[in-house]
Amino acid sequence: MGCVGVILKHPDDFYPLMKLKIAARHAEKQIPPEPHWAFCYSMLHKVSRSFALVIQQLPTELRNAVCIFYLVLRALDTVEDDTSIPTDVKVPILTAFQHHIYDCDWHFSCGTKNYKVLMDQFHHVSTAFLELGKSYQEAIEDITKRMGAGMAKFICKEVETINDYDEYCHYVAGLVGLGLSKLFHASGSEDLASDYLSNSMGLFLQKTNIIRDYLEDINEIPKSRMFWPREIWRKYVNKLEDLKYEENSEKAVQCLNDMVTNALMHVEDCLKYMAALRDPSIFRFCAIPQIMAIGTLALCYNNIEVFRGVVKMRRGLTAKVIDRTKMMADVYGAFFDFSCMLKSKVNKSDPNATKTLSRLEAVQKTCRDSGVLNKRKSYIVRSQPRYNSALIVMLFIVLSILFAYLNAKRPNN
Numbered sequence: 142m143g144c145v146g147v148i149l150k151h152p153d154d155f156y157p158l159m160k161l162k163i164a165a166r167h168a169e170k171q172i173p174p175e176p177h178w179a180f181c182y183s184m185l186h187k188v189s190r191s192f193a194l195v196i197q198q199l200p201t202e203l204r205n206a207v208c209i210f211y212l213v214l215r216a217l218d219t220v221e222d223d224t225s226i227p228t229d230v231k232v233p234i235l236t237a238f239q240h241h242i243y244d245c246d247w248h249f250s251c252g253t254k255n256y257k258v259l260m261d262q263f264h265h266v267s268t269a270f271l272e273l274g275k276s277y278q279e280a281i282e283d284i285t286k287r288m289g290a291g292m293a294k295f296i297c298k299e300v301e302t303i304n305d306y307d308e309y310c311h312y313v314a315g316l317v318g319l320g321l322s323k324l325f326h327a328s329g330s331e332d333l334a335s336d337y338l339s340n341s342m343g344l345f346l347q348k349t350n351i352i353r354d355y356l357e358d359i360n361e362i363p364k365s366r367m368f369w370p371r372e373i374w375r376k377y378v379n380k381l382e383d384l385k386y387e388e389n390s391e392k393a394v395q396c397l398n399d400m401v402t403n404a405l406m407h408v409e410d411c412l413k414y415m416a417a418l419r420d421p422s423i424f425r426f427c428a429i430p431q432i433m434a435i436g437t438l439a440l441c442y443n444n445i446e447v448f449r450g451v452v453k454m455r456r457g458l459t460a461k462v463i464d465r466t467k468m469m470a471d472v473y474g475a476f477f478d479f480s481c482m483l484k485s486k487v488n489k490s491d492p493n494a495t496k497t498l499s500r501l502e503a504v505q506k507t508c509r510d511s512g513v514l515n516k517r518k519s520y521i522v523r524s525q526p527r528y529n530s531a532l533i534v535m536l537f538i539v540l541s542i543l544f545a546y547l548n549a550k551r552p553n554n
């Protein structure tokens with residue numbers, strides 16, 4: 142469906158989408174003048190799109206630290222991901238990465254596209270890193286060291302048990318949560334969150350990505366990447382890749398629902414973590430990805446499309462989440478809505494139905510007990526969109542004008 146089609150189907154996506162587009166153009170103009178910072182911020186925009194906008198609104202000092210942290214993590218990921226690097230070359234790079242960030246002469250060429258540029262010009266990231274405050278540097282160094290070691294460990298090890306799964310996710314995402322909590326604390330705006338809750342923030346996001354990206358990871362060339370724990374999938378199929386074949390559709394969806402149920406375990410910790418935040422910009426920075434995650438799980442649950450192609454939230458829904466997430470009441474509201482949606486998708490005959498439903502009940506109880514679920518706009522879309530023709534005509538006109546305007550002002554035109 143084209144852009145106009147999507148907007149006709151979801152007319153209320155229009156305003157937040159425009160707002161996001163304008164915010165993105167504004168952010169692109171805010172690139173700092175120093176070449177190393179300019180490199181870091183334009184790289185951030187290239188590799189993360191909407192997330193970069195949320196980083197952009199953090200207080201300056203913290204924003205710089207988060208930007209560097211994000212790029213260091215991306216660089217580590219790029220090394221871990223590049224299957225063309227032999228293990229005996231890769232492991233020492235991963236385990237010494239905490240030293241490389243202090244060394245403006247260090248670089249290692251790998252990855253493709255934007256990631257290749259990031260790796261080739263890594264000296265810009267090191268130069269910027271060295272300008273951060275000591276406490277920010279130490280937090281980034283500590284996490285880089287632990288993550289590199291964890292990644293090295295999992296290069297030769299498969300994700301067998303649910304314990305391995307939690308351990309792998311701890312290294313690649315839980316530690317990001319711990320690191321960010323330290324950066325927030327170093328900025329003086331927040332109390333230091335517990336490692337346990339910080340870890341849960343990362344696990345919930347990472348497990349959602351692993352579920353959503355099943356097909357992309359299994360089809361990875363030259364070698365498929367497998368993150369779904371054997372302890373879960375072996376109840377349904379003999380080989381992880383069997384889930385993508387049509388004859389196994391029923392088992393595949395049951396296995397998927399099992400994975401979603403496992404991820405839901407972290408929701409209450411995440412709500413607790415977010416409820417303790419004080420600074421509104423840090424709060425938004427944390428809450429937006431979490432709402433996107435529960436929305437993605439709601440979309441993926443019981444959905445065979447996960448094994449056929451890409452299942453992603455509509456861009457308009459993302460824009461809506463970014464627009465509407467201001468305080469904890471919005472988070473409880475969103476988690477409540479998406480839990481409702483999930484509940485309505487649970488099939489009594491699913492082997493994990495009872496477990497799934499009880500986790501969803503628990504989430505809804507937490508949201509209700511917060512006492513702030515008031516009248517608010519719902520994220521759940523009516524199945525029968527009722528559009529009125531005058532509105533469509535109006536929208537079409539406004540849309541054309543705005544798009545013409547925005548395109549005309551594009552610098553490369």
Ligand code: D9A
Pocket residue numbers: 188189190191192193207210211214313314315317318319321322339342343344346347426427428430
């Ligand atoms: C995050 Cl500094 C991530 N990851 C994310 C993004 O959110 C977390 C990577 C680096 C950093 C932060 C994040 C945000 C706020 C608070 C957090 C936190 O903890 C307290 O991390 C736990 O996904 C990657 C990991 C999950 C591996 C940690 C959100 C993000 N969204 C993408 C959307 C997508 O589909 O990937 O990056 C985007 O907007 O481009």
